[in-house]
Each structure stands twice: as structure tokens, then as C-alpha cells.
Amino acid sequence: ARKDGSWVGFGPGKVILLGEHAVVYGYPALAGALSLGVTARGEWAARPKLVVPASLNRTARAALERAFARAARSSHAPPLRLTLESTLPVAVGLGSSAAVAVACAKVLLQAAGDRAQGKPLLRVAREMEAEFHGTPSGVDHCCSALGTLVRFQRRTGAGEGRARAVPSRKPVKVLVAVAGLRTPTRTTVAALRERQARWPERYARVFKEIGKLADEGARAVEEGDLEGLGDAMNLNHGLLSALGLSSSALDECVYSLRREGALGAKLTGAGGDGGAVIGLFREPEPAVARLRRQGWTCFSSQLGGPLAL
Ligand code: MEV
Numbered sequence: 001a002r003k004d005g006s007w008v009g010f011g012p013g014k015v016i017l018l019g020e021h022a023v024v025y026g027y028p029a030l031a032g033a034l035s036l037g038v039t040a041r042g043e044w045a046a047r048p049k050l051v052v053p054a055s056l057n058r059t060a061r062a063a064l065e066r067a068f069a070r071a072a073r074s075s076h077a078p079p080l081r082l083t084l085e086s087t088l089p090v091a092v093g094l095g096s097s098a099a100v101a102v103a104c105a106k107v108l109l110q111a112a113g114d115r116a117q118g119k120p121l122l123r124v125a126r127e128m129e130a131e132f133h134g135t136p137s138g139v140d141h142c143c144s145a146l147g148t149l150v151r152f153q154r155r156t157g158a159g160e161g162r163a164r165a166v167p168s169r170k171p172v173k174v175l176v177a178v179a180g181l182r183t184p185t186r187t188t189v190a191a192l193r194e195r196q197a198r199w200p201e202r203y204a205r206v207f208k209e210i211g212k213l214a215d216e217g218a219r220a221v222e223e224g225d226l227e228g229l230g231d232a233m234n235l236n237h238g239l240l241s242a243l244g245l246s247s248s249a250l251d252e253c254v255y256s257l258r259r260e261g262a263l264g265a266k267l268t269g270a271g272g273d274g275g276a277v278i279g280l281f282r283e284p285e286p287a288v289a290r291l292r293r294q295g296w297t298c299f300s301s302q303l304g305g306p307l308a309l
Contacts, residue, residue, distance in 0.1 A: 005044055007080075009106025009116065011125075012037035013088040014095035014143040015176060015268045015278050015303070017229070018236050019214035021192060021245060023137045025204075027211025028153045030218050031143040032172065032303030034094065036087040040103035042111055045081035048072040050104070053084060067131035068104060075124045077108035089297070092178050093185075093269020093276045098140035101128035105145075121145050122160050134186055137161065149304035151218045168305035169224030175262070175284040177291065177298035179253045182274030189270065192243060203243075210239050221304065230264025230280045237266030245271035253277040260287040 012033040019029025050068040052061045068082070082104060090096045105124035109116040125141040139152040142163040149168060154161040182188075196203035213232045220228035237254055240246055246254075250267045254277050257265035262279030269275050281287060284300035291298050 007042045007107045007110045009040045009042075009103045009110065010037055011040070011099035011102030011104075011106070011144045012095075012147055013099045014140055015174060015276070015301075016139065017149075017174075017268075017278070017280075017303070018217040018232055019210055020139075020269060020271070021189070021240070021243065022207035022210035022214075023139050023152065023154060024189060025196075025207050026154050026156055027207050028151055028214045028218075029137075029139050029211075030149070030151055030166065030214045030221070031139050032149045032174070032301075033143055033147045034088070034176070034301045034303075036094075036299070036301070037144070038084055038086045038088060038096065038099040038103045040082050040084055040100075040107045042080040042082045042107040045079050047079045048077065049081045051081065051083045053086075063132055064100070067101070067128040070127045070131055071101070071104055071108055071124050074127045075105065075108040075112050075114065075120075077112040080107065080111050082107060089178050089276075091181055091184075092274065093182060093267075093271070094176070095140040095144060095269070097132040098125065098129055098144045101125040101132070101141050102144040104128060117145070119160075126160065136185075149221060151214070166218050166221050166304065168221045168303075170226060171305035171308070172221060172226070172229070172303045173281055173284050173300060174303060175257065175260075175279045175281055175287055175291075175298055175300050176268075177253055177257070177277050177279075177296055178275075179249050179267075179277055180274035182270065183272040185270040188245065188272040192245065195244065206239055206243060210236060213239075224305075226263055226280065226282065230262065233264030233266045233278075233280060234258075240267055240271060247271070247273050249273070250275065250277055254279075256291070257287070260290065262287075
């Protein structure tokens with residue numbers, strides 16, 4: 001507890017460098033935590049309550065309230081009033097719901113006198129994510145909870161997937177650009193599930209290849225081979241496009257980032273008809289400045305590796 005009797009928890013947003021969608025089917029993915037995210041603050045109150053941001057529509061408010069009630073129950077937290085502050089764009093594939101889940105779970109666990117990390121944190125955050133997304137793979141909240149570059153693999157059946165931090169020799173920096181609001185993740189995942197159920201072997205071949213790229217990318221990160229990582233990202237974008245998860249808007253953003261000199265560029269997250277794209281750069285700032293002048297919504301983030309002094 002802090003001296004003034006209030007608690008604070010931060011949940012970072014995430015980008016998937018390699019392996020979205022295939023991760024739902026049990027193949028590995030590589031994801032990194034962003035410096036942007038959600039901060040939750042909790043104070044004593046008569047009963048547990050989450051102050052829902054006014055900007056949310058009615059459906060999103062109700063989902064958030066249900067998710068919070070589930071997390072409060074599963075963390076045995078005393079009555080708290082929580083408020084949220086976010087620096088993360090919402091509904092574009094940058095893991096804002098997982099960031100909310102991790103931020104709230106940290107505050108609830110601290111107030112309950114529990115460990116706000118490791119297994120308890122993953123368990124409570126997963127309760128909230130399940131309310132938002134149905135049956136998410138778990139990559140988003142695991143990445144947000146670990147707060148670094150992670151290799152994640154879903155476990156078959158229930159329970160937490162396996163997540164391990166991937167150490168990087170070199171700074172891994174990305175430019176993140178928002179291409180626009182997208183269809184809900186649930187819809188994109190369900191449409192892909194229908195296609196793969198109809199042609200299971202064909203789709204399994206593509207998922208398997210994406211999983212291999214994720215592992216090759218994780219190895220490239222460990223070896224400081226940014227060109228190898230970028231090439232895996234380019235191939236992964238092609239495969240996501242083959243799976244019907246890209247759009248002309250996303251493809252155009254990806255090509256623009258490559259023209260800007262990205263070592264690799266791809267859509268990130270669920271994709272569909274909007275969302276976000278990432279480009280891997282040794283130094284993304286000049287491209288961020290140029291693209292902002294052209295009206296892009298973009299920013300840079302370091303996902304891993306040594307920080308410059
Ligand atoms: C969403 O950030 C990533 C997806 O792979 C869905 C999931 O993992 O549950 C599209």
C-alpha cells in the first residue's frame with residue numbers, strides 16, 4: 001500500500017512482431033510490450049467500482065464493468081474505486097484491453113496484499129481478458145504482464161500458456177502506425193476459424209510456417225540479427241495477407257514503411273479492415289517525423305535490448 005492509501009498499476013500495450021492468429025491454434029508468437037499503456041489507480045470505497053471512461057460506448061462499458069467484477073471476485077480485493085488513464089490508442093490492435101486487465105489486476109492484487117506479478121497477476125488479468133474476448137490465446141495479457149519481449153505459446157486445453165522473456169543484444173525499435181479502427185478481434189478470429197475448419201490441412205500448413213517464423217525471429221532477436229528479424233516480419237505479412245487478414249489500407253501502410261527504410265514491416269494484431277502496422281528500424285525517429293508531417297498517426301517504441309544512455 002502507498003502511504004496515502006491508494007494503489008497504482010501500469011499495464012503496457014503490446015505489438016505482435018510475429019505469429020498473430022496462428023498463436024490461437026497453438027503455434028508460437030513473438031510479442032513486445034510498448035512504452036504506452038494504461039494506468040489504473042485505486043482508492044478505498046464503500047464497494048468495488050470501476051469508473052468507466054466516458055468515451056466508451058454502451059456495449060464496451062458493460063463489458064468493462066463485467067470484466068472488472070470478475071477480476072475483483074477472483075482477486076479477493078477489498079472494496080476499491082478504480083480510475084483509468086490511457087496513453088494507448090484503443091481498438092486498433094495494440095492490446096488496450098489486455099493493458100486495462102493488467103493495470104486493474106495489479107491494483108486489485110496489491111490491495112488484497114497479494115503478489116502483483118507472476119502467476120496471480122496472469123490469473124486475474126486472464127479473467128478480465130476472457131470477458132472481453134471470449135477465448136483469447138493469452139498472448140496479449142502475458143506480454144503486458146511480463147512487460148518485455150516474449151515468446152508465447154498457448155497450451156492446449158485450459159490454463160495459462162507458456163511465456164518466456166526473449167533477451168535482446170541490440171535495441172529492437174519499431175515504428176507503430178495506426179491505419180484506422182478495425183473490426184472486433186472476435187469477428188476476425190471467428191471468420192478465420194470458419195475457413196480453417198473447412199480446409200484444415202491447408203490452413204494448418206500456413207499456421208505452422210508462421211510459427212516457424214516466430215521461432216526464427218526470436219532467435220534473430222537473441223543473436224542481434226535485426227535483418228533476419230525484419231525478413232521474418234515481411235514473410236509473416238505475406239502469409240497474413242494469404243490468410244485474408246490484411247486490407248488495401250494495411251498493405252499500403254506496410255509498403256510505405258518499407259519505402260521509409262524499414263528492415264521489415266507487417267500488420268500487427270488481429271488485422272481485418274483496419275488496425276495497426278509496425279516497421280522495424282534501427283532508428284525509427286526520422287521516419288516518425290516524416291510520416292507525421294504527412295498526417296500519419298504513428299509513434300516509436302523500443303521493445304527490448306540495451307537502452308541508449
Ligand atoms: C490479438 O492481439 C492477437 C490474435 O492472435 C488473437 C489472440 O491471440 O487471441 C489475433
